[in-house]
Amino acid sequence: MRKGVLEYCILSILSRKEAYASSIIDELKAANMIVVEGTLYPLLIRQKNQGLLSYRWEESTQGPPRKYYVITDKGREVLSEMDAAWQEMVSTIQTLRNHD
Amino acid sequence: MRKGVLEYCILSILSRKEAYASSIIDELKAANMIVVEGTLYPLLIRQKNQGLLSYRWEESTQGPPRKYYVITDKGREVLSEMDAAWQEMVSTIQTLRNHD
DNA sequence: TTTGAATACCTTGTATCACAAAGTACCAAA
DNA sequence: TTTGGTACTTTGTGATACAAGGTATTCAAA
Numbered sequence: 288m289r290k291g292v293l294e295y296c297i298l299s300i301l302s303r304k305e306a307y308a309s310s311i312i313d314e315l316k317a318a319n320m321i322v323v324e325g326t327l328y329p330l331l332i333r334q335k336n337q338g339l340l341s342y343r344w345e346e347s348t349q350g351p352p353r354k355y356y357v358i359t360d361k362g363r364e365v366l367s368e369m370d371a372a373w374q375e376m377v378s379t380i381q382t383l384r385n386h387d
Numbered sequence: 388m389r390k391g392v393l394e395y396c397i398l399s400i401l402s403r404k405e406a407y408a409s410s411i412i413d414e415l416k417a418a419n420m421i422v423v424e425g426t427l428y429p430l431l432i433r434q435k436n437q438g439l440l441s442y443r444w445e446e447s448t449q450g451p452p453r454k455y456y457v458i459t460d461k462g463r464e465v466l467s468e469m470d471a472a473w474q475e476m477v478s479t480i481q482t483l484r485n486h487d
Numbered sequence: 488t489t490t491g492a493a494t495a496c497c498t499t500g501t502a503t504c505a506c507a508a509a510g511t512a513c514c515a516a517a
Numbered sequence: 518t519t520t521g522g523t524a525c526t527t528t529g530t531g532a533t534a535c536a537a538g539g540t541a542t543t544c545a546a547a
Contacts (some may be wrong), residue, residue, distance in 0.1 A: 394524095407524080407525090408525070424525080425527085428525070428527085429527090447523080449522080449523085449524095452524085453523090453525090454525070
């Protein structure tokens with residue numbers, strides 16, 4: 288029953304292109320999903336420690352350097368498992384919800 | 388970001404007919420959703436304390452008396468809010484997932 | 488030159504929640 | 518009267534999301 292929707296969203300965003308924390312927060316916000324820094328930073332570190340992400344530093348002209356996260360092959364594997372798990376969850380809820 | 392999928396499932400099940408904890412677990416299991424007693428009992432108590440559920444005792448021929456939970460009017464209201472929130476979550480994920 | 492605003496990263500403390508495990512209690516059949 | 522099945526409850530632990538605060542860099546304005 289452990290959900291991990293947020294992890295799913297992060298991997299999903301990073302599967303399209305690399306990004307740094309603040310930009311991920313913006314993208315989530317644009318999708319109506321509120322996440323704060325205190326949630327996201329530890330989560331990125333966790334996913335990196337699990338081998339799902341790597342990162343590189345990049346200078347910015349607008350302030351301090353940015354930590355760009357990149358999804359790994361293992362991250363893509365896990366993402367596709369999460370796709371399946373999410374689809375199953377959606378259809379489970381649908382079953383429960385329309386059961387008569 | 389706190390979702391409460393499990394709360395949603397419980398209200399959904401109880402919106403069809405009253406039930407006691409063990410039968411709810413069986414129904415969830417039938418829908419491929421594993422939930423254990425130590426999760427469900429506190430959750431039912433929480434929802435009761437929030438006024439979403441009430442309960443009554445009923446004797447059983449098969450063992451100890453059962454605590455049948457019943458959804459309240461407020462519970463039905465919250466359930467319909469959860470319906471909307473769930474639909475929004477599903478479409479948010481879809482947006483993130485298919486964004487290009 | 489220093490100050491402040493903007494950007495970005497990180498940490499700490501707290502509350503909640505799902506689970507494992509153990510405990511309590513009732514009943515019927517062997 | 519003991520055993521097995523059913524049912525409810527509690528306790529302890531780990532994970533996680535959040536609020537709040539802290540550190541550090543850059544640039545522009547005072």
